[in-house]
Amino acid sequence: MTGTESTRAELKPKGKSTPESYYARIVLLITAVTYLGTVKFDFVAGDYAQILSNPFIKAWRYAPQYFSGVLWRQLFPPTPGGTYRPLMLLWTRLTYAIFADRSLAWHTLAIVLHVLATWLVYLLIRKMTGRFTLAWLTALLFGVHPVHHEVVAWVWGAGESFFAILFLAAFLAYLQSLEKSKAIWMSVSGVLYALGLLSNGSAIVLPALVFAHQWISSGVGEQAERSASAVRFRRALQTAAVYTPVAAVYLFIRYKVAAGQTQPMAMASFSKWLLTLPSVLLFYARNWFFPARLAAFYDLYYQSRVNVGHVILPALIVLALGGAIWASRKWLGSREVSLAAAWIVVPLLPALAFVLFPPDELVHDRYFYVPSIGASLLVALLLERVLRSPRREFEQPLRLVAGALALALGLAVCTVWTSQFWKNDGALFSRAHELAPANSAAASGLSEEYIDARQFDQAEALLQSAGENGAGDSRYLLNLGRAQYLKKQYDSAEETIRHSIAVGPDTGEPYVYLGMIQLKQDHPHDALANLQRAVEINPEDAHFHTSYGIVLEVNGDCTAAMSQFEAALALNPGDGLTQREMFRCRANATAPAPASAPPKP
Numbered sequence: 001m002t003g004t005e006s007t008r009a010e011l012k013p014k015g016k017s018t019p020e021s022y023y024a025r026i027v028l029l030i031t032a033v034t035y036l037g038t039v040k041f042d043f044v045a046g047d048y049a050q051i052l053s054n055p056f057i058k059a060w061r062y063a064p065q066y067f068s069g070v071l072w073r074q075l076f077p078p079t080p081g082g083t084y085r086p087l088m089l090l091w092t093r094l095t096y097a098i099f100a101d102r103s104l105a106w107h108t109l110a111i112v113l114h115v116l117a118t119w120l121v122y123l124l125i126r127k128m129t130g131r132f133t134l135a136w137l138t139a140l141l142f143g144v145h146p147v148h149h150e151v152v153a154w155v156w157g158a159g160e161s162f163f164a165i166l167f168l169a170a171f172l173a174y175l176q177s178l179e180k181s182k183a184i185w186m187s188v189s190g191v192l193y194a195l196g197l198l199s200n201g202s203a204i205v206l207p208a209l210v211f212a213h214q215w216i217s218s219g220v221g222e223q224a225e226r227s228a229s230a231v232r233f234r235r236a237l238q239t240a241a242v243y244t245p246v247a248a249v250y251l252f253i254r255y256k257v258a259a260g261q262t263q264p265m266a267m268a269s270f271s272k273w274l275l276t277l278p279s280v281l282l283f284y285a286r287n288w289f290f291p292a293r294l295a296a297f298y299d300l301y302y303q304s305r306v307n308v309g310h311v312i313l314p315a316l317i318v319l320a321l322g323g324a325i326w327a328s329r330k331w332l333g334s335r336e337v338s339l340a341a342a343w344i345v346v347p348l349l350p351a352l353a354f355v356l357f358p359p360d361e362l363v364h365d366r367y368f369y370v371p372s373i374g375a376s377l378l379v380a381l382l383l384e385r386v387l388r389s390p391r392r393e394f395e396q397p398l399r400l401v402a403g404a405l406a407l408a409l410g411l412a413v414c415t416v417w418t419s420q421f422w423k424n425d426g427a428l429f430s431r432a433h434e435l436a437p438a439n440s441a442a443a444s445g446l447s448e449e450y451i452d453a454r455q456f457d458q459a460e461a462l463l464q465s466a467g468e469n470g471a472g473d474s475r476y477l478l479n480l481g482r483a484q485y486l487k488k489q490y491d492s493a494e495e496t497i498r499h500s501i502a503v504g505p506d507t508g509e510p511y512v513y514l515g516m517i518q519l520k521q522d523h524p525h526d527a528l529a530n531l532q533r534a535v536e537i538n539p540e541d542a543h544f545h546t547s548y549g550i551v552l553e554v555n556g557d558c559t560a561a562m563s564q565f566e567a568a569l570a571l572n573p574g575d576g577l578t579q580r581e582m583f584r585c586r587a588n589a590t591a592p593a594p595a596s597a598p599p600k601p
Contacts, residue, residue, distance in 0.1 A: 019395045023136040024122055031118045031143030032111055034412040038153045039107045041423045045296065045445065047155045050092070052101055055540055055571040057093045066090055069257035084254050087198035088159050103155070110158035114151065117161045118143040120168040121373055125380075127175045128213070129336055133396060137380035137404055142373060144408050146291040146415040150366040153422035160369045163200035166192055167347075167370060170203075174210055174239075190246050197250045202350040202370075204247060211240035212342035216335060268302050268355045275303040276362070278314035280354060284368050285321055288375050291411075294418045296428055299436040300363050325378065332381040340381065343374030360441040360473070383407070425449050433462075444476045451482055459483040474504030481513060490517050508534035512547050519554065527551050535564075542572035550581055558585045 043052055056062040066086040099105035122139035126132060142148075151160045170192035177185035196203035214236035268276070279300055287294060303310050329337045351367035368375075389399035421431040426449045432442035443462055450459035463480040477500035484493035494517050500510040511534035515527035531548040538544060549564030565582040569575060 020132050020136075023132075023396070024119070024139070027122065027136050027140045027143060028115050028119055030140065030408060030412065032115050034144045034415050035111045035114065035152045035419065037416060038111065038419055038422070039104050041103065041107055041153060042425075043101075043103050043106070043155055044422060044425050044428050045154065045156070050156050051096065051106075053542075053572075055542065057089065057096045060093065060097075063090060063093060066093075067253075084201065084257055085159070085199055087195055088162060088200065091162060091199070106155045106158075107153075110152055110155060110161070113158050113161035113165065114143070114148065117164045117168065120165060120172065121376070123172060124168055124175075124373070125377060127172065128339060131336075133384055133400070134336070134377065134380050137383055137400075138373070138376045140404060140408050141376040141379055141411070144412045144415055145288075145372060145376070146294055146411060146418045147287050147365050147368055147372060149294055149415060149418045149422065150296065150364060151369050153419040157366050159200070160366045163196060163203065164370050166196035166199055167203050167206065170196055170206055171209060174213075186242055190243060193243055194246050194250065197246070201250075201254070202347070204250070205346050205349055207240040207243040207247065208349075209342060209346045210243070211236045212346060213339065214239050216338045216342065272302045272304055273355050275306065275311050276301075276354070277352065278312075278318055279303065279310050280352065280363055281318045282314040283363050284348065284351075284371070285318065287365060288368065288372065291414055291418070293435055294365060295421065295432045295435045295442075296364075297360065297432040297436045297439045297442040298363055299438045301359065301438075302362070328382075332378075332385055336377065336381055340374045340377040343377065344371045345374075347371045347373075358441070360439050440473045440476045444473065444479050447476075447479045447483070451479065451486065454486070456483045456487045460487070474500045474507055474510065477503060478507075478510050478513065481510070485513060485517055488520075490520055493517055494521075506537060508537040508541060508544055511537070512544060515547065515551060519551065524551065524554050528555055539567075540571060542568040542575060542578070545571070546575070546578045546581065549578075549585070553581070553585050553588070558588055561585050 051057060056065070066089040069084055095106065095109060099109075118139050121142045122135050125138045126135035129135070151157045170189045173185050173189035173192055177183075177189065193203065193206050196206065215232055218232045218235065283298070283300055306312065325337060325341060347370040348368070351363075351371075354362040383404055384400060387397065387400040387403045389397040391398045421427045425445065429442055429445035429449055432439065433446045436442050443465075447459040447463050450456070450462065460480065460483040463476060463483065477496055481493045481496035481500060484490075484496055494514065497510050497514045497517065501507075501514065504510070511530040515530035515534070518524070518527040518530065528551050531544070531551045534541075534544045535548050545564045545568035549561040549568065552558075552561035552564060562582065562585055565578050565585065568578045569582075572578070
């Protein structure tokens with residue numbers, strides 16, 4: 001805190017609202033109002049698998065398994081070990097227990113989480129820099145920026161806010177330890193760090209941020225003159241090392257949970273990663289500074305050779321941007337610029353491990369949620385410098401307040417417009433396919449909307465037009481097979497579904513459709529084998545059990561069919577289709593057998 005701000009803070013009458021509190025409240029109010037329209041949105045995309053059709057978040061008996069990783073194996077059989085977020089599952093279970101499937105409540109909660117994260121950003125910058133003006137400017141930019149559309153407008157995306165709250169709270173506890181009760185506050189920080197790791201593994205980088213803060217803070221002013229580089233390094237390392245036991249325990253648990261499970265392997269070599277890195281970095285910089293073309297998916301793919309458009313030019317732009325930030329240190333403040341850079345680079349590191357991501361999802365705007373704190377601080381520093389004026393209102397330069405509010409209004413309008421594409425699946429995937437026509441995930445999602453609307457020709461045309469982009473995507477092939485099946489083109493559908501199984505043999509749904517096709521072709525025994533395989537792959541899918549039970553019934557084994565229907569209802573109580581099939585099977589089992597005809601003479 002500067003000397004002037006410190007004196008003013010001491011002179012404020014206790015128990016009364018201060019200009020600081022007014023600005024903070026206004027920032028939070030603007031943030032909430034910006035996203036208010038999202039409360040009317042539906043569940044979309046991954047919300048179905050993660051919430052609506054996820055049996056694990058509908059009963060407390062599954063809660064102990066959240067920490068074993070078993071549930072992720074059932075939700076995502078091909079890559080079970082790639083995600084370990086037990087605390088996020090626990091939070092989802094608690095939310096479902098309170099709100100069930102009421103989308104308005106889930107979306108309202110998403111806004112609340114983002115507003116809370118924005119408030120913590122305000123506290124972070126206020127405490128880290130001691131400058132109130134920077135704090136409310138940074139929080140305002142963070143709160144209303146369109147790049148957060150995916151986090152706030154999408155129910156499952158709110159998990160990023162949930163993680164960020166724990167992450168920021170852990171860092172704030174560390175900052176508090178620098179002022180008083182070091183042992184207590186560092187213990188609190190360690191606990192919050194552990195919770196952050198259990199909500200999202202990206203929290204692993206917190207010690208690196210603590211190290212950066214220690215190094216930067218001790219390198220400014222008189223303290224820098226008294227501290228040699230070696231001493232600064234040792235002190236920063238000692239502080240960051242406090243988190244080592246927590247990180248080690250977490251990594252050990254992750255290793256044990258992943259043992260024996262299929263792990264997501266790197267999908268590209270180091271050379272491809274290096275050649276793709278400039279495009280990825282430029283993507284996040286572009287979407288931050290020019291947030292005009294945002295969507296759920298993007299056409300950004302691996303680069304296998306050096307080229308101008310996707311490697312050299314992006315690298316030059318990123319280097320120029322980094323150079324401009326470095327050159328502005330003296331003008332904007334060396335310490336603050338360095339802190340902003342640290343808060344961009346360090347939290348972004350997990351997102352740069354994109355070799356573990358699906359090829360169509362190397363980037364997502366939600367990955368820039370925490371790094372955007374540093375970007376917001378940089379822009380706030382620039383605004384504060386450029387819009388200085390002697391005239392003040394409520395202890396702030398009038399020109400700065402007017403300029404910041406004008407910028408926030410523009411960003412908020414852009415955020416409202418961008419968020420509307422998350423109102424339903426049709427809008428979401430139409431927008432994604434419009435901006436990323438080569439992205440097979442976007443095309444596949446839009447094709448599902450066509451299929452659900454029984455627009456089978458449009459779905460098939462869309463999928464076929466994607467060409468080779470979806471040739472290695474089992475979901476793309478499955479949707480193409482579904483469209484062909486519903487058009488009663490059974491031979492083509494069978495060929496396509498078999499191709500889908502060859503691409504993704506550990507996914508159960510293609511086996512279900514293959515079984516349905518074989519039933520239509522009067523091959524009930526073959527259908528039985530495929531439905532059995534689907535249930536073996538994912539025994540926690542109620543739909544698979546119901547389908548398997550129907551095929552068992554067709555094959556005359558009503559006793560086995562009843563056990564499958566019971567398993568389905570245990571996972572999805574009250575399902576009408578399953579109850580009807582169970583009633584029919586029970587009626588057939590108790591009906592008297594027809595009298596046998598007398599033998600012919």
